[in-house]
Amino acid sequence: MLGKIIKKVLLTVVIFIGALFIAYLLFNNFYPSLGGDVTKERQLVYEGSNQFKDGKFKNIKAVPKELSFGETLDLAYKFFTTEVKNGRPKKDLEVLKLDSARVAAYKSQTRMLWFGHSSFLLQMDGKNILLDPMFGKVPAPHPWLGDERFNKEMPLDVQKLPKIDAVIFSHDHYDHLDYETILGIKDKVDHYFVPLGLGVHLEAWGISSDRITELDWWQEEELGGITLVCTPAQHFSGRKLSNGQSTLWSSWVVKSDSESIYFSGDSGYAPHFKEIGEKYGPFDLALMECGQYDKMWPDIHMMPEETALAGIDVKARKIMPIHWAGFKLALHDWKDPILRVKKKAIELDLKVIAPRIGQEIMVADSLSTYANWWKDL
Structure with missing residues (x-):
């Protein structure tokens, strides 16, 4: 009798594990938000890149x-079980709402509009350029797999964005490259500029390859008088367990005849910042990663003090901390990034700006x- 019970239990366990495995395979191969491979x-094409070796992209440092x-x-256990005091704001962040008609009609001096985390609309020389547009609620392949963003509303709904001349992506992680956002903007975007390999995701979501330009580090493209440069970063990539480092990650330089911007993407602190500063600096504004850091992953995200140092390295006249005030992706107080980077910037005599979400x-x-809009939150 006992033997029969044990056999039934073992059979049930095997069936359960088998069902989970099949569900994983189906999800991994067919769920659309995971992108392409x-x-x-x-x-074979990417073998010409200094960053590509043995089927994967590499950082300069190992x-x-x-x-x-x-x-x-x-x-994973530490991340999901550690209680973080003040890990989220006390209430949803209020954003400055934008008038879609005024945004579409804007043709004046170069400006940026922040959508939280690392997402921006850059309006330069009559062009509309999106940087890492992520309008989704959760930085994950499925709503059950992540915490919602800190703000329920966006300054401008994705459907109300103006015609977009170009979209620039830094890498393929979910808090930067979002499936639902791409579906919402793809009919109003002329062209996409991305690091090597990232185009496979866009193509999987219905964007033709002739609208996508993939660039290696230090390669440049022109966009109606604006120079776009794909520059190094120290990070990693992958949208599922089976395709880590299959696409490249990068930072970006955006330069017109009169103004220059640096967008760090995600990156650990490394010598590439000084090299970029020497080649393309000084910058009127550097958008510098500052958030989602931890001593458990010190090489792929900067501590706030390093963010300020990187701003000096790239020769920025002022920096704006990004990659914070959007999502809880690490184990620090949500205000820790802005407080620490501002303190270090004072020591370095570096100007820091920290606008509200939606502010010009x-x-x-x-x-x-x-x-200091975050003070009481």
Whole structure:
């Protein structure tokens, strides 16, 4: 009798594990938000890149460390079980709402509009350029797999964005490249500029390859008098367990005849910042990653003090901390990034601006000040 019970229990466990495995395979291969996969044929093209070796893209420094299965489980356990005091704002962040008609009609001095985290609309020389547009509620392939963003409303709904001349992506992680956002904007976008490999995701979502330009580090393209440069970063990529480092990550330089912007993407602190500053600086404004850091992953995200140092390295006249005030993706107080970077910037005599979500940012402006809107949140 006992033997029959044990057999039934074991059979039930095997069936359950088998069902989970099949569900994973179906999800991994067919769920659309996961994007595409780089083919062997495309890998042959990428072999000409100094960053591509043995089927994967690499950082100049040998990071991030390849974690064992046990280390991965330990990291995940700490992330999901550690209680973070003030990990989210006390209430939803209020945003400044934008008038879609005025945004579409804007043709004046170069400005940026922040949509939280690392997403911007850049309006330069009559062009509308989106940087890492992510309008989704959750930075994950499915709503059940992540925390919602800190603000329920956006300054401008994705459907009300103006015609977009170009979209620039830094890498393929979910808090930067969002499936639902792409579906919402793809009919109003002329062209996409992305690091090597990232185009496979856009193509999987119905965007033709002739509307996508993939660039390696230090390669340049022109957009109606605006120079776009794909520059290095120290990070990693992947949208599922089976395609890590299959696409490249990058930062970006955007330069017109009169103004220059640096967009760090996601990056650990490394010598590439000084090299970019020497080649393309000084910058009127540097949008610098500052948030979602931890001592468990020090090489792929900067501590706030390093954000300020990187601003000096790229020769920025002022920096704006980004990658914060959007999502909880690390174990620090949500206000820790802005408080620490401002403190370090004072020590370095570096100007820091921290607008509210939706607030206009004039790129060449050196006089405007911004209230500490996060103070009581």
